[in-house]
Amino acid sequence: MPPPRSSDTPILAELRRLTGSAGREAVSDIYPTLPFGISGLDAALPGGGLGRGTLHQIHEGGPRGRYAATAVLFAGGILARLDGPVLWCLHSRDLFAPALARVGLHPDRVVYCETWRDAEVLPAMEEGLRHRGLAGVVGELTRIGLTPSRRLQLAAEGSGVTALVVHRLCAGEAAEPEPTAARTRWRVSPAPSEGPDRRLSRPRWRLDLQRCRGGAPGSWIVEACDAQGRLAVPAILADRPAAPIRRRAAAG
Amino acid sequence: MTVEQDGSRRVLAGVDAAARRLGLRPGMSAAHAQVLIPGLHLAPADAAADRAALVRLGLWCQRYAPLVALDPPDGLLIDVTGAVHLLGGEAPLLDDLAHRLVRVGISARLALADTVGCARAVARFGEGGIVPPGRTAQALADLPVAALGLGCEAVPALQDVGIGRVGQLMDKPRAALRLRFGAEVLFRLDRALGHEPEPLAALAAPEVPQVALRFAEPVGARETLERVVADLCARLVPELERRGLEARRLDLVFVRVDRLDQAIRIGTAKPSRDGAHLARLLTERLSLIDPGFGIEEALLCAAKVEPLAERQGSHLAERPQALDLAALVDTLVVRLGAARVYRLAPVESDLPERVMRRVPALADPLGVVWPADLPRPVRLLAPPEPVTAVAEIPDAPPLFFVWRDIRHRIVRADGPERILGEWWVADAEAELTRDYYRVETEAGERFWLFRDGPMERNGRWWLHGLGEA
Numbered sequence: 001m002p003p004p005r006s007s008d009t010p011i012l013a014e015l016r017r018l019t020g021s022a023g024r025e026a027v028s029d030i031y032p033t034l035p036f037g038i039s040g041l042d043a044a045l046p047g048g049g050l051g052r053g054t055l056h057q058i059h060e061g062g063p064r065g066r067y068a069a070t071a072v073l074f075a076g077g078i079l080a081r082l083d084g085p086v087l088w089c090l091h092s093r094d095l096f097a098p099a100l101a102r103v104g105l106h107p108d109r110v111v112y113c114e115t116w117r118d119a120e121v122l123p124a125m126e127e128g129l130r131h132r133g134l135a136g137v138v139g140e141l142t143r144i145g146l147t148p149s150r151r152l153q154l155a156a157e158g159s160g161v162t163a164l165v166v167h168r169l170c171a172g173e174a175a176e177p178e179p180t181a182a183r184t185r186w187r188v189s190p191a192p193s194e195g196p197d198r199r200l201s202r203p204r205w206r207l208d209l210q211r212c213r214g215g216a217p218g219s220w221i222v223e224a225c226d227a228q229g230r231l232a233v234p235a236i237l238a239d240r241p242a243a244p245i246r247r248r249a250a251a252g
Numbered sequence: 253m254t255v256e257q258d259g260s261r262r263v264l265a266g267v268d269a270a271a272r273r274l275g276l277r278p279g280m281s282a283a284h285a286q287v288l289i290p291g292l293h294l295a296p297a298d299a300a301a302d303r304a305a306l307v308r309l310g311l312w313c314q315r316y317a318p319l320v321a322l323d324p325p326d327g328l329l330i331d332v333t334g335a336v337h338l339l340g341g342e343a344p345l346l347d348d349l350a351h352r353l354v355r356v357g358i359s360a361r362l363a364l365a366d367t368v369g370c371a372r373a374v375a376r377f378g379e380g381g382i383v384p385p386g387r388t389a390q391a392l393a394d395l396p397v398a399a400l401g402l403g404c405e406a407v408p409a410l411q412d413v414g415i416g417r418v419g420q421l422m423d424k425p426r427a428a429l430r431l432r433f434g435a436e437v438l439f440r441l442d443r444a445l446g447h448e449p450e451p452l453a454a455l456a457a458p459e460v461p462q463v464a465l466r467f468a469e470p471v472g473a474r475e476t477l478e479r480v481v482a483d484l485c486a487r488l489v490p491e492l493e494r495r496g497l498e499a500r501r502l503d504l505v506f507v508r509v510d511r512l513d514q515a516i517r518i519g520t521a522k523p524s525r526d527g528a529h530l531a532r533l534l535t536e537r538l539s540l541i542d543p544g545f546g547i548e549e550a551l552l553c554a555a556k557v558e559p560l561a562e563r564q565g566s567h568l569a570e571r572p573q574a575l576d577l578a579a580l581v582d583t584l585v586v587r588l589g590a591a592r593v594y595r596l597a598p599v600e601s602d603l604p605e606r607v608m609r610r611v612p613a614l615a616d617p618l619g620v621v622w623p624a625d626l627p628r629p630v631r632l633l634a635p636p637e638p639v640t641a642v643a644e645i646p647d648a649p650p651l652f653f654v655w656r657d658i659r660h661r662i663v664r665a666d667g668p669e670r671i672l673g674e675w676w677v678a679d680a681e682a683e684l685t686r687d688y689y690r691v692e693t694e695a696g697e698r699f700w701l702f703r704d705g706p707m708e709r710n711g712r713w714w715l716h717g718l719g720e721a
Contacts, residue, residue, distance in 0.1 A: 062695060069630045069719020076630075085577055096717065097596040097608055098622040099630035107596050108617040111577070113584050114592040124584060131580045190696035190719075193664065200666040200690055203698060203720060227624065 031160045034081060036231055038222060041207070045184070046214035050078060053160040054183040055153040057144070057167065061189025061206065065169035067094070068140070070205055073103055073225060074188045075138050075164045080104030080229030082162065084135035087128035089115045091140035091168055104229035109135070122148045129155035129163055136162040142170055149180035177210065185211040191221055194234070202226075204234060255282045256297035265297040269359065299325070309358070310455045316345065321452035327376070329368055329452055342382050365391065368452065369444030373399035373418075388445055393419030400440040406433055418444075449511060461495060462553030463487040470509050470546020477506075477543070478535050484552040485531040492554060498523030501556035504534055506541055507549040514541045518586055521614045522578040523558040529579050536586045581613045598622050602671045604632060604716065626669070627690060629700040629717025641701060641713035649689045653701060655715050660699070664692040671702075687711075690720060 033049030035042045042048045050056065058075055060068040072095065079086050080103055088095075088110050101107055115121040121139045128137035129152060137156075144152075144165055156163045165182070177185065187208040195201035203224040209217050223232040256265040262282035276285050286292050302325060310320045310328050316339070319331035332345065339345040346362050353360045363375035365383035374383060374391055377399035383391040392399070395418050398407045410433065415421055421429070421441060430438055442448040456462055463484055471477065481504065492499060500523050506514040516537040524530060584593045594610040598620050601607050607622060622628070641653035649665030666689065673684025686702040693699070698720040705711030 062697060064697060064718060067631045067718050072630050073719060087580065094631045094633065096604070096628060096630055096632040098598075098626075098628040099719070101621045102624065102628065106621060107598065108619065111581065111593065111595055111613045113588060115588065120588070124587070127583050127587075128580060131576045133576045134580075190698065192694065192696040193692060195664070198664050200664050200692055200698075203692075204696060 034078065034162075038220065038231055038233055040218070041209075041220055041222075041231075044209055044216045044218045045212060050162075051183050052082070052162045053156050055149060055156055055163040055165065055181065057165045057180060057182040057185040059167045059185065059187045059210075060169070061187045061208065065167070068166050068168045070188045070190050071166045071186075072140075073099065074186070074205070074207075075166055076100045076103045076105045077225030077229035077231065078162070078164065079136045079138070080225070082135035084109070084133055086110045086135050087124075087137045088112045089121045089124045089128075089137070089139040091116065091121065091142075102227060103225040104227055115139075118142055118144075122152070125163060125165075126151055126155050129161050130159055131161065132159045134159075134161045136164060138164045138166060140166045140168050142168055143178065144180055146179050146181065149182055153181040153183070182211075183213050184209060184215070202232075205231075207231075254297040255294045256299075264294075266302075302326075307455065311457055313349075314455070314457065316349065318454075319452060320455045322455060323372060327372065329372065331452060332364070346382065367444055367446040368450040369400065369440070370446075372401065373444060389422065392444055393417065393422065397421055400437075400444055402437060402440055406437055409433060410437070451511070456553070460553050460555065461488060461491045461497060461499075461557065462551060463491060464549060464551045466549045467547070470548055472543035472546045474538065477538055477541065477547070480550050481534045481538065481552075482527075482531045484550060485527040485534070488530070488552055488554065489525050489527040492525045492557070492560075496560045497554070497557040498525045498560050499530065499554040499556070500558055501554070502530060502534065503553050503555045505551040505553075506543070506547045507551070508543070508547055509545045512544065514543075514547075516540055517555070518582075519556075519590070520578070521581045521585065521612070523560070524578070524582075525560070526579075529582070533582055533586050536583065578614055585613075601674065603674060604628070604671075605634065606674075627666075627720055629698070630719035632717045633715060636702070636714035636716040639701065639713050639715045641703075643707070646707040647687070649691060650701065650713065653691075653699075653713060653715070655699075660693045660697070662691045663694055666690045668703075688716070 031052040033045065033047035033051050035049035045051075058068075058071040059065070060071040062070075076099075086105065086109050090112055093114070095112075097107055097110070100110065113124055115124045118141050121141050122144070125137050125139040128134060144167075149165075152163050152165075155161075187210055189206045189208075191204040191206040193201050193204045205222055205224055207220045207222055209215070209219070211217060221234060223234050225231060254264070254266040255262050257263075264276060264278050264280045264282060264285055267276050267278050274289055276289070282294060286294075303322075306322055306324070306326065306328065310322055313320045313328055313330050317330050317332045317335040321329045321331075323329050332342075336342050336345055339348055342364050346364060350360070350362055361375050361380040363371045363378065363380045363383065365371040365374055366385055366388045370383055370388045370392055373395050374380060377395045378391070396416060397410050397418055400418060402410075410416070410421070413432075415424070418441070421437070422445075426438060439448060443450045465480060465484060471480070484504070488499075488502075499520065501517065501519045504516050504518075508514060516534065518530075518533045518537060520530070520533070581593055593613050595613050595615065596608045597611045597615075597618050599607050599609045611618070637655065639653045639655045641650035643650040647668060649667055650662055652659055652661045654660070668687035668689055671686045671688060673681030675682040684704075685706075686704055687706075688700060688702045691699050691701060698718070699715060700717035700720070701713060702716055703711040703713050
């Protein structure tokens, strides 16, 4: 056995540092993040935006968890701002594509696959995540376990494709958080919109960043995605000090 | 009239009908023939050309059944199992074949029987025609033993002991026959009677690129089969390249020891000659293969090909994406089925149920979108669910609605957006009128409601969609 030499140590340390950094820690440095354009929201996320090449979970808040309508629009808005084709793994046949086009996701970009069961969604998502050049992969799932989520996360890291899991709750099921390897977990719920009369204005959502690795959880009220998939800060909240005064003036 | 060299003698090989009438027979020496018929014209036999002509004829015979085998020097075997009904039965099939052959000047004797050996024997040594099912032994009994296709020593040896007919052979004790004449005689007899299988080496159309692997030992393990698939694909690709083709559909056939062949078929969305990609698609399907007691042979053929379209590579990074998508779509199609992978394209229609149509996932971009000024729900209920709604005045949005026993109070609303039925699609739609309202509840949830007629005509309320973009 050769005697250990003192000069080995820094080299070994250097090698360990190099091999270590090739692992998962460096992912956020490899792929640029996707900012939402809302300062408070971006500040809460590591890297100043939503991480690409990682897995994100989106839950629907409110009583209509089975349809996950708001969550789907939130996912559509994210993908609209990324480049490339999108793979959308459907859970049932009720998705209405014109609504996705209205948040900026052009129908030519989306390839749908009908995967009716979770057991079909997960392999289809993983397959999509292995193909570089996709903007993202969306899977509508009832639940995702720890191991499948880890597989998806690893596949996403390898290719740089963003993975979005939209949770569709079964009837009567509570949205209890399960441990997953996802980088963020969002809860999107509809929020009452505001406007002068009884007419509809831009919808509002309540965004809850429930869990975020390397970031801070938080809640925001935002205006829903526009035709380019961008969220916005509600006018009144954006200019908070002035808001109460203006309202009073309007009332008087 | 052709002549071939047999040792030091020149003998007649092929004799046409006119020469036959003059008493000439194959096997007669050329000198003898020339003495009989002065001025006889002889041409040298060309075995290679004869064989090529036989192959051409065999390929033509694939019009009757896909499995055609050569029976050199001048025979063809067609396995018409399952293909007879196409021409209305066995007799019409033989008639059709005979007529077509006569028309091109080919004289042939046709026979159809239960076994390959019997059909061959009846055609070559009998009168031809159809041997009814189960009558194989009777049909063979009167034929000379040479009809079994025995080697050249066995026939004289049998004749020496007075066995000239197949029927005599069938009556003899098997053990004694085996001792005296070896296993071959019994083996041929069993094949002709159908006790032993007689596999045919199918004639492959030369335009179908195909590769095969034969194994010294039967294989069956999943990993081995995966390696076999990769190997076959790696061999097929140069074959495709040589011919300037790309594969659209591949058939992989595993020939099992017990002759129960297993096959898988894959198709590609775009023509491909990427060996690794094709192998991956085939591997997806390997679970359908039951190797049984083992697989002896694997055959891969490109059943559907397209000429290779040379594609200009780009130095820019965005081109590989399209290729990437084709690979992904193929994998998903193999896994889920072609009907379950698609894109949705706009259709010009007012009815929300009709505004989408499916297009193939790799269709060219259409560049059209739905009208941007019409807000639409993100989930469409099919069919719409009935709700109870109350509106203050006709044509005003409802104040609240009850859906699945839950009351939703409406705070904001927009509408009506009137949608009329498309009477040019169906007569029943001439009366169809829907007034759509987009509503927001106290909680901020958005719904898409419609009333299927004016209030004064008892229009009912329906919920058609949830969420809104």
